Amino acid sequence: MNDFRAPRTPTPATVDLRPHTEALLHDPNPVYARLLEQGPVHRAIQPDGGEAWLVLGYPEAKEALAHPSLSSDPVNADRDWRARYLGDPDTTEFPHGRNMLNSDPPEHTRLRKPTTHAFTPRRIEELRSTVEEHTERLIRALPEAEPFDVIDDLAAPLTLSMICTVLGVPDIDHGRIREWADRVSFPKVPQDAITARQDLIPYFDELIGDKRLEPGTGLFDALLQTADAELLSHEELRATAFLLLLAGHETTISLLSNAVLCLLTHPEQLALLRRNPDLTNQAVHETLRFAPPAPSPFPRFASEDLTLGSTDIPGDGSHVKIMISSAQRDPREFPDPHVFDISRTPGYLVAFGHSIHGCPGRSLAYLEANVALPALLERFPDLALATTPDTLNWRVGPLLRALDHLPCQAHAAEVRPTNNRTDAA
Template sequence: MTDPTRDPRFFQDPYPAYAALRATCPVQALPTGSGGRPGYLVTGYAEAKEALVDARLSKDTAAFFADHAGHGSRRRLHPAVAHTMLAADPPRHTRLRKLVTNAFTTRAVTQLRPFIARVTDELLDRWPVGEEFDFVAGLAVPLPVIVICELLGVPEPERPDVRRWSAELFAAGQPDVIDAASHAMADYMTGLIAAKRLHPGGSLLDRLIAARDGDDHLSEEELVSLAVLLLVAGHETTTNFLGNATLALLQRPTERDRLRERPQEIPAALDELLRFDSPVTTATFRFTTQSLTLGGADLPAGAPVTVALGAANRDPQRFPSPDLLDLDRDNAAAHLAFGHGIHRCVGAPLAKAEAEIALRAVLTRFPGLRLAAPPERLEWRHTRLVRGLTALPVLA
């Protein structure tokens, strides 16, 4: 079967393609482009949830590429990017995740809320009233970048480079760009870590440098890898979430006005907005360590598996009328936008806090905010991992 996710039109609206695949079978064998060996795409909700917790699906990509050397031989991703915590299984994953979990607890995020609110207001103060401007560049990008860079201790003058490298890491179909960005980001974080060793501070990165897990120390590669992962994942999801959610609301004035008039409903609405247009459309790479059956499909050992979170969130078997944005949906919190199981996004509380604060401020301060371009003319990022707008022209 031809892979519809490789059609350029897929980036504009992936949901019809996902629905067609899911209707045929919730687990599809699709070509991977590596010697004819098929990979498997999971589009059903129940199957996605099962796959995300099945220990027979490994995330240890180093082991996979060691067994399939030809598959990865053309790539030169920096090891700190290729072998992050997201590409690890227990017990290594457990150890690394434990080191960063405390930074993203509900309590820790609550302490960050005044800072997030202050940054949001400062950004909104710059918006030109009565003129067209880009919501993505004006809020969706800078807010989460500033927050995660502040948390990690990245100096302000260096933040634009961090954002550019991060965007390039998701450049679908441009492996050379991705590889170069991985080295630039890893080299930068290596230098920042060295600088912080000379002049320690109180940032999360400083705490990771000093981190100890019993008698088990972070290796230098693990330290750089964690720093890169936190920096990239710490803002990419929120940037896309803010853009997608705002577009959904601007296209539906009734829902927009409802949340403006009753901002106390925004926290609950976030789950439906996440379900409706997930900022992470596919989970990161997995492969089968043994043959298994999933969703009626027989998967051989060593098969790549992609879990389409965005497709699962539109599965009518789990979410009736899934293409409808329903702020009263009673099971919206069951969405898989942040993943599921041991790899569920550790930064989910921070992403939701930033989105809540930002949407509340935007809807309150700019009640007449509207689209400045037809939705069909909006451009989406060409990447199969995340779903987000390159720009969102609006008028305030």
């Protein structure tokens, strides 16, 4: 790997990450760890050619996530970012519309309120029996005599069933919903995501219309009622449904599959969990720290001059990319950060955001992982990878990094795991 040679100054030299594209796909953690050693904030050319400020340190990331000068609204983005990711330098809106993720206060406060009121702890807990039923059905169908895919056969159908339950999507449409979500989350080119968003617009229009004609008692029905009371427009409600689909599906697939991978490649941690099932929630928490599904949140744009750490960032609409995957491995906050340790004293994570942009659906993701992970391990006491970790393929999208497949089997031939200090994800 080439020396980045990024000096510690208020105006650091631009780091070119394009020569490290393969390394960032296979295992980005060593790349970002080396950069973090040289400073917590860097100007960088991304693998796709776009430029961004990388925020790598934990205190800097936490500050950036709450900083009022860092906007989530694309209207404050520079023209290059809008051209690359919205398809038009003069466009300031996503095709699906405006939701709490791509807005700032006070608009953000109004758009977030219906979801916060709908995703109450009581309503999430009411979904537990449904999660357990879907999990039991899927795990019972997993074969003992041949390999199966934890993603295609468990994580994806479970999370898809749950988010479609939340939204009231008919079973017959699950396949289409997953295909659309996949194109948005992992586009081959930015236009793929733009087209998929446009395809989802008429679907959600019809779904919301049907819900209004025949109201129910589900979580999305509660959201509709609160949205009407808060005077959300149809377009804003549709954009909220769009956000729930992506945030409640792809990220939870990765959370569950990453947890399985981390445990299977750290056998002493798997053994510890089997001896102490009460550590399940800590295992999920440590997975979120060690291998978060979303290495960075929705982009921020510098609307005013600001300073993070000792680095000055001009308020010119520059893309600021907050790397929570790096922040959660900052040795200033987490001792032995590159060690996967489910007995670690839980710290405050930014994997689900921070401050006003904290994810209101995090409790549903925790619920699904805390039900499915122990159920899988109980069903297969000798669960193992059906391949070696170095053969696994990763996909990287604008916000997510995820396994393509995770082949496992009940009684696998011995597969040599990585040691405790090797990054499994």
